[in-house]
Amino acid sequence: MTPELQEQEERLQFDRFDHDDAWDLGSRLVGLARERGHAVTVDIRLGDHQIFHYALAGTSADNDEWIERxxxxxxxxxxxxxxxxxxxxxxxxxxxxxxxxxxALYAAHGGCFPIILRGTGPIGTVTVSGLPQLDDHRLVVEALGLFLRSKDSEV
Structure with missing residues (x-):
């Protein structure tokens, strides 16, 4: 599975990423979760700056702690x-x-993915908490793929 996970990081990279992109990506994640009836919290950051945060019904402050970890x-x-x-x-x-x-400070559980700029490296994070770890990871990867494909089609 590790080569597949490494390939995801190579493939799911951005040419640019700003506050509007964070809103669009976060809204897409929330929409996917709602469609599927998932109780998750979604968080997007650029550096230390939290740009997007939304907790669907059924989540708790524990999800915020998992996100931080x-x-x-x-x-x-x-x-x-x-x-x-x-x-x-x-x-x-x-x-x-x-x-x-x-x-208590670090959790290597699925659900947080680096926002990677081509030629620059990681500049932020997109995180989901609320599902089993592989499902959290897959939801983020799916949303990133959909988001990047929609940006490619705009060009």
């Missing part, structure tokens, strides 16, 4: 929170056992 992983390692956790699982261990980071 997942974001710290992406910022520290530069890769999606699911890819980081999967790397440890591929080595027959867990992030919690081997990363030597405080579990």
């Amino acid at each position: 997942k974001i710290r992983v992406v910022r520290r390692f530069g890769h999606s929170s699911y890819l980081v956790g999967q790397g440890y699982r591929d080595r027959g261990t867990t992030f919690e056992e081997q990363a030597h980071l405080e579990a």
Whole structure:
């Protein structure tokens, strides 16, 4: 699974990303979640600046804590929170056992994906919390793919 996760990060990159893009992407994520009846919280940041945050009915402050923990992983390692956790699982261990980071602050669970600018690298994060970790990850990846395809069709 790790090569697939790495390919996602190579493929899902932006030429530009601004506040309006954050609104569009966040709204797309919220729309997908609503259509499917998912209770999730969605968060988008550029650097440390929270640009978009929405919590659907059925979520709680715990989702906000999960988001913070997942974001710290992406910022520290530069890769999606699911890819980081999967790397440890591929080595027959867990992030919690081997990363030597405080579990209350870091969670290598799926749902946080770096916003990557081509030629620049990660500039922010898009995060979902509320589903099982693989489902959180897949929802973010799906929304990023749809968003980027819609931008390509505008050109």
